[in-house]
Amino acid sequence: MRRPTSGLRTSRLLVLAVAFAAAATTAGPAAAKSRPDAAGCAVSVPYRAGEDGYDTFRIPAALRTRSGAVLAFAEGRVGGAGDTGNIDVVVKRSTDGGCTWGPLSVVAAGDGDTRGNPAPVVDPRTGRVVLLTSYNSGQVSEAQIMRGEVTAEQSRRVFAQTSRDDGRSFSRPRDITADVKPGHWRWYATGPGHAIALTRGPHAGRLVVPANHSSAPPAGSSDTGQEAKYYGAHALYSDDGGRNWELGFVEDAYEGVNNANESLAAQLPDGRLYFSARDQHGPSAGNRLDSYSSDGGESLDRPYQVQPTLNDVPIVQASVLQLAGRRGGLLFSGPSVPTARRAMAVWRSDDSGRTFEKALTVSELPAAYSDLVQVEGRTVGLLYETGDTGTYERIEFRRYAVRELGES
Numbered sequence: 430m431r432r433p434t435s436g437l438r439t440s441r442l443l444v445l446a447v448a449f450a451a452a453a454t455t456a457g458p459a460a461a462k463s464r465p466d467a468a469g470c471a472v473s474v475p476y477r478a479g480e481d482g483y484d485t486f487r488i489p490a491a492l493r494t495r496s497g498a499v500l501a502f503a504e505g506r507v508g509g510a511g512d513t514g515n516i517d518v519v520v521k522r523s524t525d526g527g528c529t530w531g532p533l534s535v536v537a538a539g540d541g542d543t544r545g546n547p548a549p550v551v552d553p554r555t556g557r558v559v560l561l562t563s564y565n566s567g568q569v570s571e572a573q574i575m576r577g578e579v580t581a582e583q584s585r586r587v588f589a590q591t592s593r594d595d596g597r598s599f600s601r602p603r604d605i606t607a608d609v610k611p612g613h614w615r616w617y618a619t620g621p622g623h624a625i626a627l628t629r630g631p632h633a634g635r636l637v638v639p640a641n642h643s644s645a646p647p648a649g650s651s652d653t654g655q656e657a658k659y660y661g662a663h664a665l666y667s668d669d670g671g672r673n674w675e676l677g678f679v680e681d682a683y684e685g686v687n688n689a690n691e692s693l694a695a696q697l698p699d700g701r702l703y704f705s706a707r708d709q710h711g712p713s714a715g716n717r718l719d720s721y722s723s724d725g726g727e728s729l730d731r732p733y734q735v736q737p738t739l740n741d742v743p744i745v746q747a748s749v750l751q752l753a754g755r756r757g758g759l760l761f762s763g764p765s766v767p768t769a770r771r772a773m774a775v776w777r778s779d780d781s782g783r784t785f786e787k788a789l790t791v792s793e794l795p796a797a798y799s800d801l802v803q804v805e806g807r808t809v810g811l812l813y814e815t816g817d818t819g820t821y822e823r824i825e826f827r828r829y830a831v832r833e834l835g836e837s
Contacts, residue, residue: 470528475501475521475812476824478510481533485510486519488621488746489824490547491802491812492596495556499523499804500596501530501812502547502560503824507539510821514567516543518560522596526804527826536560536590536599542567544588544602548620548638552670553628558592559671560599561619561638575616575643575656585617586610589671608674609640609665616643616660622693622748622800630700632725636667637677639692639704644683655685657710662689662733664704664726677726680733687711689718689733693800694726695751695759702726703759703782705749706733716744716767719782738785739776741765749782750801750809756836761785762799762811770797770820773813777835788835791827795820807831 476486483505490502500520507515518537521530537544546563565574566583574584587609588602610617617640624638644659646652652659664677680689692706702722708715715735723730739761747763758777765774765787773796776785791811797820799813809829816822 470526471828473523473527473530473826474823475523475530475826476503478816478822481505481519483507483517483519485821486824487814487821488545488547488798489800489812489814490549490620490622491800491810491826492549492551492558492623493802493804494558494595495551496595497524497526497805498595499527499802499810499826500549500558501527501824501826502536502549504545504547505533505535513543513570515539515541516545516567518544518547518562520596523826526808527810527828534598537562537588537602539567546619546621548622548624548640550624550626550636550638552634552636553626554634555670556595557670558596558599559624559636559667560590560592561605561624561665562588562590562602563618564588564602571616572656575659577615577645584615587617587619587665589674591671605674609676610642611676613645614642615645615656616641618642618691620693621691621746621798623802625694625696625702627696627700627702627725629696630725632668634668635725636671637694637702637726638665639694639706640665641690641692641706644681657688658685659683660688660690660709662692662704662706664694664722666726678722678728680720680729682732685711686713687718687733687735691746693747693749695749697751697759697781698757699781701730701781703749703751704729704733705736705747705761705782707744707746708735709744715740717742717747717763721782736782736785739763741767741774741787743767743770745770746798748799748801750803752809752831752836753803753806757831758834758836760788760801760809760834762801762813764796765790771795773799773811773815775801775811775829775834779835786835789829789833797821804828809834
């Protein structure tokens with residue numbers, strides 16, 4: 430005679446249900462890794478002050494590789510949060526869209542000197558990651574460099590590196606200063622933030638790195654203490670995957686009103702380049718400047734001008750990103766309090782940068798430098814400096830669906 434099985438079947442179902450519930454509550458990172466949009470994956474923290482042997486992490490730059498991995502670059506500052514001293518360029522790699530991060534890797538070691546301003550880009554022809562960074566002696570400051578009080582060896586120099594394995598490792602830094610820095614320039618900084626590879630037009634495949642510099646005052650000038658007046662933006666570009674570099678446009682009016690400084694770029698749907706720059710203590714009524722280039726960064730269509738619809742942004746680095754797709758808009762990220770580095774926000778432009786509207790406020794907490802990256806087709810990542818009580822306590826990565834950023 431067959432024994433009744435209903436009670437046994439019910440017990441087994443109860444056991445399975447309990448096991449499933451336990452697995453769901455303990456899955457944590459594994460669940461996030463398999464489901465990038467799962468709860469808990471909206472925010473991750475690749476860098477936190479005091480970890481991995483560094484006092485502070487600053488200057489974020491984000492990049493999506495050809496395989497879909499996300500690279501989060503930063504400066505690892507050993508002795509403190511200041512811009513001078515022993516500073517490495519470091520990177521962490523994510524294979525799940527920025528939900529979790531692998532171990533820290535040193536890309537360019539300072540060894541007592543200052544390496545920073547990471548500007549990464551993927552070469553569309555080969556898939557290699559090309560990285561430009563800046564260097565100066567750890568014993569000198571930006572102010573000393575701008576006043577011309579340092580030797581050529583101590584001053585700012587430019588280096589290029591390449592990764593052939595999707596960002597897992599990089600070649601040794603290669604000095605390209607002689608190709609892209611005229612002798613009368615003093616300060617020099619790449620980016621910081623992602624560079625761009627042109628995808629359309631006669632210069633498709635070109636790598637373009639926005640940068641800034643300062644020039645020595647004219648001979649006989651009485652502009653002592655006015656070094657910021659001689660800040661200017663420029664671009665450098667490579668048409669052979671980063672092996673050789675040339676100077677593109679040079680914004681060298683030095684009129685002291687609009688002082689273009691840290692800058693990023695995006696390629697618009699019509700093929701033009703949009704450049705957005707920090708205005709470094711210029712007396713003009715605004716902290717953001719912008720311009721366009723119709724020839725792949727070799728010249729500007731007009732001088733840098735104040736972008737009045739971004740007047741909420743303080744004096745700080747910021748990021749721009751052109752979304753892919755026919756309806757993709759131009760995004761801008763930065764703090765949104767004119768007089769303080771706090772309240773990180775994202776703006777959107779649907780008219781190629783002529784006007785911007787705020788799409789969302791990320792947080793009301795302190796915030797400073799940032800970088801935007803399109804993680805996948807409908808998801809955007811924001812890598813930015815923030816903290817609960819201070820601006821540089823951690824570097825967070827936040828994911829947003831493009832519909833959250835104003836796309837209909």
